Every structure is written in structure tokens, then in C-alpha cells.
Amino acid sequence: MAQIxxxxxxxxxLTENRDIVTTVRMHGPMTAAGGELAEHxxxxxxxxxxxxxxxxxxxxxxxxxxxxxxxxxDIVDNGCGMPVDNPRRSGLANMLYxxxxxxxxxxxxxxPEGRTRIHWTAPLTDH
Numbered sequence: 798m799a800q801i802x803x804x805x806x807x808x809x810x811l812t813e814n815r816d817i818v819t820t821v822r823m824h825g826p827m828t829a830a831g832g833e834l835a836e837h838x839x840x841x842x843x844x845x846x847x848x849x850x851x852x853x854x855x856x857x858x859x860x861x862x863x864x865x866x867x868x869x870x871d872i873v874d875n876g877c878g879m880p881v882d883n884p885r886r887s888g889l890a891n892m893l894y895x896x897x898x899x900x901x902x903x904x905x906x907x908x909p910e911g912r913t914r915i916h917w918t919a920p921l922t923d924h
Contacts (some may be wrong), residue, residue: 803858817855817856819857821853826864829868830864833898834921837896838868838870838919841903841915842860842862842872846858853874853876854876856873858872859873866898867920867921873915875912876878878908880906892915900919900920901918903916904917
């Protein structure tokens with residue numbers, strides 16, 4: 798299983814020394830999501846957190862990982878939202894590609910007040 802890029806109870810290196818409050822929640826048997834699936838989920842999480850820190854102007858960021866019938870990763874910030882005509886989409890396209898590689902989905906939503914949510918899911922299978 799890919800390792801979480803920080804230890805629980807410590808600061809996340811991607812948000813360390815930034816003016817952003819980060820909450821991480823994990824539910825379910827994390828060891829059920831191993832191998833290729835865990836590597837994809839880790840990369841998607843790192844990309845989404847990096848984007849939020851660099852581009853959103855958010856003061857709060859929540860990362861929630863759940864393992865049940867599916868592996869679900871939700872990254873939500875309270876920043877400015879993502880412009881519909883955003884020309885820079887390589888990281889977002891990579892998240893979609895990674896979801897497709899493991900039979901999953903990636904959804905991006907913006908709330909009218911500016912909040913952005915990345916929702917990434919994939920089935921628990923042998924990857």
C-alpha cells in the first residue's frame with residue numbers, strides 16, 4: 798500500500814507553513830486499498846491539495862478518505878472556486894486519467910460561494 802505522505806497527528810508537508818487549516822479524516826480499512834489503487838489515490842490527493850494551496854486562496858482544506866465498497870477521496874476547500882474557462886487543466890486531466898486507469902471516476906464541483914470539491918472514487922479490486 799502506498800504510504801500517506803505524512804503521519805497522522807503531524808502537519809501535512811503540502812500545507813505546512815501556509816495560512817490554511819487542514820483537516821484529514823480517514824474511515825474504514827485503509828489496508829484494503831493497496832498497490833496501484835493506493836498509488837493513484839495518493840497522487841490525486843497530493844495534486845488536489847497542492848492546487849488548493851497554490852490557487853484557491855482557501856483558509857480551510859478538508860481531505861477525507863473512505864474505504865468501504867469503494868475507495869473514496871474527497872478534497873474540499875473554501876477558496877475562490879475554479880474558473881469554468883480555466884486554461885490550465887493538466888493536473889485535473891491527470892486525476893481523471895488515474896481514475897479511468899482503475900475503473901473509477903473524478904468529479905469536480907464548485908459551489909456558488911466559491912468552494913471547490915474534488916471527488917475521486919474507484920472500486921476495490923486487485924490493482
